Amino acid sequence: MLHLSHVLKRYGALCAVDDLSLTIRRGEIFGLLGPNGAGKSTTVNMICGLLAPDAGEIRFNGEGAPSDAAIRRRIGVAPQELAIYLELSAEENVRFFARLYGLRGAALAEATTAALRTVGLSDRRRERARTFSGGMKRRLNLAAAIAHRPELLILDEPTVGVDPQSRNAILENVLDLRRAGCTVIYTTHYMEEAQRLCDRIAIIDRGRLLALGTVDELLRAHGGRSRLIAGTDGGEHVVETDDPLAELARLRAAGRLRDFRVQGPDLESVFLHLTGRTLRDE
Amino acid sequence: MSTLWTLTAKDLRLLVRDRAGLFFSVFFPVLYAVFFGTVFSGAAGDYKARRIGIPFVDEDRTPASAAFLRAVTGEGQLQVEVTDRAAALDLVRHGRRAAAVLIPPGFGEARKKLFRGVPTTVQIAADPSRPAEAEMVKGLVIRRLYGGIQEIFTDRALLRQQMDDTLAALSAEPEANPVRVAALTAMFEAVDRFMRTLDATPALGATSTSAPAGTNARAFEPVRIEPIELESRRIGPKNFYAVSFPQGIIWGVMSCAATFGISLVVERTGGTLRRLRTTPAPRAALLGGKAAACLLSTLCVCALLLGVARFGFGVRPISLGGLAVAVACVCVAFAGIMMLLSVLGRTEQSAGGIGWAVLLVMSMIGGGMVPLFIMPGWIQAISVASPVRWAILALEGAIWRDFSASEMLLPCTILIATGVACFVVGARLFARLDSR
Numbered sequence: 001m002l003h004l005s006h007v008l009k010r011y012g013a014l015c016a017v018d019d020l021s022l023t024i025r026r027g028e029i030f031g032l033l034g035p036n037g038a039g040k041s042t043t044v045n046m047i048c049g050l051l052a053p054d055a056g057e058i059r060f061n062g063e064g065a066p067s068d069a070a071i072r073r074r075i076g077v078a079p080q081e082l083a084i085y086l087e088l089s090a091e092e093n094v095r096f097f098a099r100l101y102g103l104r105g106a107a108l109a110e111a112t113t114a115a116l117r118t119v120g121l122s123d124r125r126r127e128r129a130r131t132f133s134g135g136m137k138r139r140l141n142l143a144a145a146i147a148h149r150p151e152l153l154i155l156d157e158p159t160v161g162v163d164p165q166s167r168n169a170i171l172e173n174v175l176d177l178r179r180a181g182c183t184v185i186y187t188t189h190y191m192e193e194a195q196r197l198c199d200r201i202a203i204i205d206r207g208r209l210l211a212l213g214t215v216d217e218l219l220r221a222h223g224g225r226s227r228l229i230a231g232t233d234g235g236e237h238v239v240e241t242d243d244p245l246a247e248l249a250r251l252r253a254a255g256r257l258r259d260f261r262v263q264g265p266d267l268e269s270v271f272l273h274l275t276g277r278t279l280r281d282e
Numbered sequence: 283m284s285t286l287w288t289l290t291a292k293d294l295r296l297l298v299r300d301r302a303g304l305f306f307s308v309f310f311p312v313l314y315a316v317f318f319g320t321v322f323s324g325a326a327g328d329y330k331a332r333r334i335g336i337p338f339v340d341e342d343r344t345p346a347s348a349a350f351l352r353a354v355t356g357e358g359q360l361q362v363e364v365t366d367r368a369a370a371l372d373l374v375r376h377g378r379r380a381a382a383v384l385i386p387p388g389f390g391e392a393r394k395k396l397f398r399g400v401p402t403t404v405q406i407a408a409d410p411s412r413p414a415e416a417e418m419v420k421g422l423v424i425r426r427l428y429g430g431i432q433e434i435f436t437d438r439a440l441l442r443q444q445m446d447d448t449l450a451a452l453s454a455e456p457e458a459n460p461v462r463v464a465a466l467t468a469m470f471e472a473v474d475r476f477m478r479t480l481d482a483t484p485a486l487g488a489t490s491t492s493a494p495a496g497t498n499a500r501a502f503e504p505v506r507i508e509p510i511e512l513e514s515r516r517i518g519p520k521n522f523y524a525v526s527f528p529q530g531i532i533w534g535v536m537s538c539a540a541t542f543g544i545s546l547v548v549e550r551t552g553g554t555l556r557r558l559r560t561t562p563a564p565r566a567a568l569l570g571g572k573a574a575a576c577l578l579s580t581l582c583v584c585a586l587l588l589g590v591a592r593f594g595f596g597v598r599p600i601s602l603g604g605l606a607v608a609v610a611c612v613c614v615a616f617a618g619i620m621m622l623l624s625v626l627g628r629t630e631q632s633a634g635g636i637g638w639a640v641l642l643v644m645s646m647i648g649g650g651m652v653p654l655f656i657m658p659g660w661i662q663a664i665s666v667a668s669p670v671r672w673a674i675l676a677l678e679g680a681i682w683r684d685f686s687a688s689e690m691l692l693p694c695t696i697l698i699a700t701g702v703a704c705f706v707v708g709a710r711l712f713a714r715l716d717s718r
Contacts, residue, residue, distance in 0.1 A: 049559075069562040079553050079557050081553025081556075085292070085296060088296070097557075099284075100561040100562065
């Protein structure tokens with residue numbers, strides 16, 4: 001659906017995106033994972049058509065670049081900022097953005113209603129966004145991006161600063177959109193979200209693509225060993241192992257095991273393995 | 283076009299919901315115009331009827347001083363209040379009056395001794411902080427004093443009396459210089475002969491001999507000021523609301539420009555502009571929509587204020603067509619200025635502060651706060667750099683200055699050029715800021 005080929009973007013001496021090539025498949029949730037300053041936002045801005053690459057090419061369905069208005073009509077964007085008008089009602093916000101994508105009349109009304117229903121704001125549709133909680137504003141931010149039923153939806157850190165309930169609702173919305181056939185590019189630095197949602201994940205740092213694959217593929221390739229944490233008479237033992245069951249059997253045979261837990265590798269450990277740094281520390 | 287209207291309608295809706303912005307764009311200008319119109323019009327509300335109040339003290343109390351009081355009272359520009367010396371000086375000292383006129387004892391006697399070197403003395407106490415008004419009072423008083431002298435020279439009997447009294451007084455003086463007495467006698471006789479000749483011979487071009495007996499009104503008239511009757515073309519506003527409402531309109535359009543300029547900064551910093559740029563709407567429409575919303579709102583503000591001025595305060599524009607053109611030019615100018623204001627600050631706060639500072643300076647030097655004719659000359663000179671000056675001139679040109687089409691051309695051209703230039707420069711700078 002979207003193909004980035006040797007894309008390069010510089011800001012003076014800083015290379016924000018360095019020779020990035022990847023393909024996003026139709027109907028998948030594609031995660032862009034990386035710390036702040038990794039180049040996620042620059043990549044997203046180029047995919048949205050806000051920035052032009054200095055080199056390389058971005059093609060949508062092989063038809064054109066996102067800078068073309070006709071292509072942008074098929075893309076929806078929910079920026080990281082709450083890009084909504086606080087003095088407009090939820091319905092007015094969604095209608096306004098949907099009109100800019102060319103919807104009119106009954107189609108506009110239907111799309112507005114559907115978008116608000118999707119994000120669970122139907123009963124607050126006539127209230128001004130200023131009166132909403134942070135989570136509701138985030139959901140409205142999402143509704144404004146999906147009303148025109150885009151083929152490709154770009155969600156830039158869509159759950160920053162929201163309560164767990166709203167976060168969960170947003171994640172469910174994203175899964176529903178995929179089920180409806182929408183392709184999603186999801187940028188985040190929350191590994192749990194990426195792990196839960198994304199069919200494939202690209203890990204980028206300092207503008208370069210470090211790894212690309214499904215969660216399982218990334219964990220297998222870069223996650224490292226599982227950690228067995230066992231409580232014994234002599235205290236807590238942490239053992240890194242490729243075979244936690246065998247290690248557990250050995251401790252039990254020694255008769256010293258009181259309790260245990262196993263921590264499998266996660267995307268944090270993948271990132272640590274790839275960069276030598278943790279995501280959360282960035 | 284539909285996209286442009288969608289963007290414009292959004293901004294107008296946001297303006298209507300911004301109560302503070304609405305107040306300063308619509309209601310404050312009305313209050314401003316009404317307040318200053320009322321203050322400067324006075325209770326009567328008649329701009330032309332305002333007169334300078336002067337305390338008048340008659341310490342001479344002779345028929346001559348009474349006649350002089352009547353003459354001064356007859357001056358249309360002065361409102362005379364007769365009082366005593368202490369009260370008069372007190373009024374001026376406390377700044378409640380610009381000047382006081384005092385007639386000291388001996389005024390009447392001196393009037394009788396025109397040729398004996400005794401000056402007719404009038405005292406004027408002036409407030410140093412109001413020199414213009416004080417000088418005006420002085421000029422009017424001098425005019426009336428010389429009016430009295432002119433009266434003597436045009437009334438032959440009175441002049442004969444003055445000459446006889448002078449000669450008698452000089453002859454009675456034991457130390458009178460006989461040469462001087464002889465010279466004066468010769469001069470008086472020559473004057474008398476001259477006046478008799480004038481009485482006997484009508485003046486060239488004279489069509490009437492309606493002067494009273496014994497006088498020759500045309501005999502002594504060294505200076506004449508002739509009023510020119512203008513055609514129906516009025517100069518000067520009917521009332522001060524015709525001056526204050528154009529200023530109120532300027533406040534309204536400035537407020538709209540500031541509001542929309544700041545809103546553009548908010549869109550840039552808040553992320554909505556980036557989101558708008560991800561839509562199929564062309565960038566020109568994004569800025570054009572904002573400018574169109576600014577243009578429409580300023581047009582509405584102008585229409586509202588002009589409606590209030592017309593139906594609430596009797597301001598009748600001389601040329602409705604000219605006013606429509608002036609309003610359109612003013613709105614175009616400030617829509618362009620709005621675009622430039624939006625690039626003056628990186629944040630809402632800095633853009634608001636800098637934007638209003640720029641607008642206030644424009645207003646101060648352009649006559650938006652205080653009418654330019656009250657301002658010092660150097661401010662009037664630099665006011666040509668302020669669009670506010672040209673905006674007020676265009677509006678006043680249509681409302682009460684009765685400008686012709688060619689006279690309207692200069693302010694309107696400057697306003698349009700200002701608007702276009704500001705929009706182009708602002709849009710370019712905005713695009714540069716937005717791409718960072």
